[in-house]
Amino acid sequence: MPEKSTAENVFQNLRSKGLRVTPQREKILQIFMELEEGTHLSAEDLFKVLSGKNENISLATTYRTLKLLSQFGYLRELDFAEGHKHYELNQDKKPHHHIICLNCNKTIEFEDDVIIQIGEKIALERGLELVDIQFKIYAVCPNEHDDESRTHRA
Amino acid sequence: MPEKSTAENVFQNLRSKGLRVTPQREKILQIFMELEEGTHLSAEDLFKVLSGKNENISLATTYRTLKLLSQFGYLRELDFAEGHKHYELNQDKKPHHHIICLNCNKTIEFEDDVIIQIGEKIALERGLELVDIQFKIYAVCPNEHDDESRTHRA
DNA sequence: TTTCGTGCAAACCATTTGCAGCAGC
DNA sequence: GCTGCTGCAAATGGTTTGCACGAAA
Numbered sequence: 001m002p003e004k005s006t007a008e009n010v011f012q013n014l015r016s017k018g019l020r021v022t023p024q025r026e027k028i029l030q031i032f033m034e035l036e037e038g039t040h041l042s043a044e045d046l047f048k049v050l051s052g053k054n055e056n057i058s059l060a061t062t063y064r065t066l067k068l069l070s071q072f073g074y075l076r077e078l079d080f081a082e083g084h085k086h087y088e089l090n091q092d093k094k095p096h097h098h099i100i101c102l103n104c105n106k107t108i109e110f111e112d113d114v115i116i117q118i119g120e121k122i123a124l125e126r127g128l129e130l131v132d133i134q135f136k137i138y139a140v141c142p143n144e145h146d147d148e149s150r151t152h153r154a
Numbered sequence: 155m156p157e158k159s160t161a162e163n164v165f166q167n168l169r170s171k172g173l174r175v176t177p178q179r180e181k182i183l184q185i186f187m188e189l190e191e192g193t194h195l196s197a198e199d200l201f202k203v204l205s206g207k208n209e210n211i212s213l214a215t216t217y218r219t220l221k222l223l224s225q226f227g228y229l230r231e232l233d234f235a236e237g238h239k240h241y242e243l244n245q246d247k248k249p250h251h252h253i254i255c256l257n258c259n260k261t262i263e264f265e266d267d268v269i270i271q272i273g274e275k276i277a278l279e280r281g282l283e284l285v286d287i288q289f290k291i292y293a294v295c296p297n298e299h300d301d302e303s304r305t306h307r308a
Numbered sequence: 309t310t311t312c313g314t315g316c317a318a319a320c321c322a323t324t325t326g327c328a329g330c331a332g333c
Numbered sequence: 334g335c336t337g338c339t340g341c342a343a344a345t346g347g348t349t350t351g352c353a354c355g356a357a358a
Contacts, residue, residue: 015358018312019312020357020358021357022314022356042347057315058316060317060350061313061314063348064314079233079235081233083346083347084346084348102285108280110276112276114268115269118266118269119289119291122253122266123291123293127295128255128295128296129295129296130293131293131294133290134288134289134292135273135288135289135290136289137276137277137282137287138285138288139283139285141282141283142281173337174331174332174333174338175333176332176337176339178339196322197322211340212341213340214323215340217323217324218324237347238323239322
């Protein structure tokens, strides 16, 4: 888990592992670093962002890079109940949590230290090396409308 | 959300909604009810259990029934980071939580009232109708071995 | 110059769906 | 008998992979 990884730190680390720093990897990391706090992208989302910037990065490379950066702990992999994963920058050791509305399909981020503490305590008690804590609240918001964004309810 | 649903309650409810009680649905619900506390099955797992009992229920029906029972709140849908969903009986209003080992791919269940309370409080504060709370700890256990059960690390 | 990474297209795997026949109610 | 349910096979959607070429180190 990196403390306060700058792009340069990330790339140093990749290089030290015999991996290469390519324009594709630089660009993808940069996009996550420029993302507004709490925003997460699916592979397809990222691919569209890249295409919008006229970056001709293939979908396969998009997937490969997301996996790579997640394995190194630079991205956090999130699964909501949607059939595809989302990724966000793993900035610090204090992950935030998500409320997922099963009606309008929006997600809301929030922080709660107590939850993190409980997770840490449980891992410690059992002698496990903590990797990530995910807390999700599935709920239905008072909005009546259904938006277009794909199947929810899963 | 049913309080203490017996199979008969479930079927009454289905019938009252104009849905039908078929041998396939009965069998599948029965399997979940006989499952040891804390056990969860993927669609494929369930299909294998059915086949093992010489129940010729198609995979399509297996999926359709899992979805139906989840929509009615009788099953709880779980996603670990594995690429497929798991289902467990949704017995009470106090869901348990999961520790997922990214090394050996096992899951451990545990209960924690504080987590539930926090989730309930947050939903209440925001005026949301709570559907489910999921708390997952991803960790690596001290076991050195990797077992055969499919890709972890995701 | 040696690997490693990329793009492309094909493959994969979990899940969904159209359709015709069958079966609850 | 009406309508919902099932099985089958084909379709879908997200993700992975084999391969040949191109490019970091």
